[in-house]
Amino acid sequence: MARPSPFFHTAPTATADSLAILHLTRDNLLPIKLQTTADDGYAEGAVTNTRFGSFPHSTLIGLEWGSQVRASKVDTGTRGRKGKNAKKQEAAEDNGVAEQSNRKRKSDEQPEDTPASPTKKFKSSNGEKANGGKIDTARPPIEAGSGFIHILPPTPEAWTASLDHRTQVVYTPDYSYILQRLRARPGSAVIEAGAGSGSFTHAAARAVFNGYPGDSSKLSKRQSQGKVYSYEFHEPRVQTLRDEIRDHALEGIVELTHRDVCNEGFILQDNTPPSVDAIFLDLPAPWQALKHLSRSTPNSPLNPHSAVHLCTFSPCIEQVMATVSALRKAGWTEINMIEVQHKRIDVRRERVGLKEEGLRGVNASAASVDEAIGRLREVETKLSDFNASRAVTNSANREEITTNTSGQKHPSKQERLDRIKREAEERKLYKEGNLVHRTVPEVKTHTSYLVFAVLPRDWNEDDEKRCGEQYPVDDIMRGTPKDGKTESSASK
Numbered sequence: 477m478a479r480p481s482p483f484f485h486t487a488p489t490a491t492a493d494s495l496a497i498l499h500l501t502r503d504n505l506l507p508i509k510l511q512t513t514a515d516d517g518y519a520e521g522a523v524t525n526t527r528f529g530s531f532p533h534s535t536l537i538g539l540e541w542g543s544q545v546r547a548s549k550v551d552t553g554t555r556g557r558k559g560k561n562a563k564k565q566e567a568a569e570d571n572g573v574a575e576q577s578n579r580k581r582k583s584d585e586q587p588e589d590t591p592a593s594p595t596k597k598f599k600s601s602n603g604e605k606a607n608g609g610k611i612d613t614a615r616p617p618i619e620a621g622s623g624f625i626h627i628l629p630p631t632p633e634a635w636t637a638s639l640d641h642r643t644q645v646v647y648t649p650d651y652s653y654i655l656q657r658l659r660a661r662p663g664s665a666v667i668e669a670g671a672g673s674g675s676f677t678h679a680a681a682r683a684v685f686n687g688y689p690g691d692s693s694k695l696s697k698r699q700s701q702g703k704v705y706s707y708e709f710h711e712p713r714v715q716t717l718r719d720e721i722r723d724h725a726l727e728g729i730v731e732l733t734h735r736d737v738c739n740e741g742f743i744l745q746d747n748t749p750p751s752v753d754a755i756f757l758d759l760p761a762p763w764q765a766l767k768h769l770s771r772s773t774p775n776s777p778l779n780p781h782s783a784v785h786l787c788t789f790s791p792c793i794e795q796v797m798a799t800v801s802a803l804r805k806a807g808w809t810e811i812n813m814i815e816v817q818h819k820r821i822d823v824r825r826e827r828v829g830l831k832e833e834g835l836r837g838v839n840a841s842a843a844s845v846d847e848a849i850g851r852l853r854e855v856e857t858k859l860s861d862f863n864a865s866r867a868v869t870n871s872a873n874r875e876e877i878t879t880n881t882s883g884q885k886h887p888s889k890q891e892r893l894d895r896i897k898r899e900a901e902e903r904k905l906y907k908e909g910n911l912v913h914r915t916v917p918e919v920k921t922h923t924s925y926l927v928f929a930v931l932p933r934d935w936n937e938d939d940e941k942r943c944g945e946q947y948p949v950d951d952i953m954r955g956t957p958k959d960g961k962t963e964s965s966a967s968k
């Protein structure tokens with residue numbers, strides 16, 4: 477029985493030795509492997525350092541997915557006994573992290589308020605730092621109160637948002653649309669070239685997954701094992717993706733081949749061709765690979781029993797034109813081009829008015845003419861009282877409470893802000909204001925043109941004859957199926 481992939485079978489809680497995604501902010505996610513044993517010298521065991529503080533894995537293991545986790549104070553333990561330089565460097569890192577986390581997030585702030593820091597992300601994506609001495613008994617961690625994160629299960633979407641970018645990647649808005657148009661479903665066989673950073677690979681693997689190799693007894697006779705055939709010609713990328721496929725238990729679902737598909741085609745390592753229903757080409761010159769995607773070439777990688785759906789992903793219109801022209805010449809049909817213009821929509825309550833002065837995330841200008849006039853009157857009265865009384869001559873004391881000729885007490889600005897803050901605690905802020913929505917412009921999606929096409933299955937006179945015998949046209953027109961029953965009697 478194959479080891480289950482965390483992308484297809486997620487335990488209800490985060491377990492040791494499994495992949496988890498730490499959600500730092502909306503655009504900053506960090507993949508880590510949860511460990512029980514420490515190899516980095518922290519007294520608390522394995523620890524992941526983030527800009528929002530340190531997170532011993534013992535505080536993460538066993539949590540339900542989606543839980544909020546507070547940062548902990550960690551003791552560097554044996555890390556402190558390492559070489560002088562390493563010690564210095566680590567101290568600097570620790571100070572940096574602590575300083576950042578204090579500055580960036582008070583314990584009651586939302587992660588979404590803070591912009592992501594891409595430079596930091598992959599430094600800490602390894603999570604744990606250089607090895608120190610092994611620690612067998614981890615010290616219970618103490619809550620630091622400096623920040624928090626959320627722990628998420630691994631999914632292709634979270635992986636895309638957190639993976640180490642070796643290349644431009646295909647983002648979720650694009651690949652969800654592509655996989656749907658390619659009709660990728662459990663049991664499909666899909667070609668993907670080039671595999672690059674493996675973003676599309678994970679999404680495609682989930683789309684086609686219907687069991688592990690060796691479990692074929694669970695499939696019906698008509699079902700085949702879903703599979704992604706990935707190709708990449710850049711050797712270091714192949715090696716990194718191969719390691720990830722192994723770590724994520726996707727071997728058997730994803731078959732990665734180191735090959736230049738434009739020159740060498742889609743033959744697998746064992747010199748056999750795959751037999752696929754769908755093809756996704758994310759290459760600089762996809763039209764050069766089309767000559768290998770014909771039904772007539774020897775060792776054709778196309779499934780002879782079904783129509784084949786194709787998508788190419790190109791950043792410029794010249795590439796699209798070259799691809800479309802090659803597709804037409806090669807007999808592909810239903811050729812069309814799509815550009816996914818994904819927009820993230822921010823929906824929130826917008827509160828406007830003077831009673832919002834000093835509160836966060838509001839527009840504290842007057843909400844109506846009446847409110848503006850009221851405030852002007854207040855200022856006028858205060859000014860005339862001030863001039864009349866001449867009680868305070870020093871401009872620095874103007875904001876102080878004074879008893880004036882009108883007999884009124886004018887609160888200082890600080891008193892007004894304190895009052896507004898007190899009153900806000902009593903208000904149901906989530907219900908107030910106008911519900912507004914705006915598109916967020918900076919959604920991460922590599923805008924490209926998607927060209928789709930379909931290559932129908934080959935059809936000859938024998939196929940026509942066989943089909944005619946199986947579904948006689950005259951009988952169908954008379955409403956008499958092959959077994960002699962009329963449609964109405966058959967449906968009774």
Ligand SMILES: C[S@@+](CC[C@H](N)C(=O)[O-])C[C@H]1O[C@@H](n2cnc3c(N)ncnc32)[C@H](O)[C@@H]1O
Nearest residue numbers: 646670672673674675676708709710736737758
């Ligand atoms: C934009 S990246 C693909 C990103 C990938 N789809 C993802 O979602 O992470 C393009 C990849 O195609 C690879 N490539 C370019 N020409 C190729 C060829 N002829 N055969 C195989 N791979 C190729 C490049 O090395 C690069 O890694």
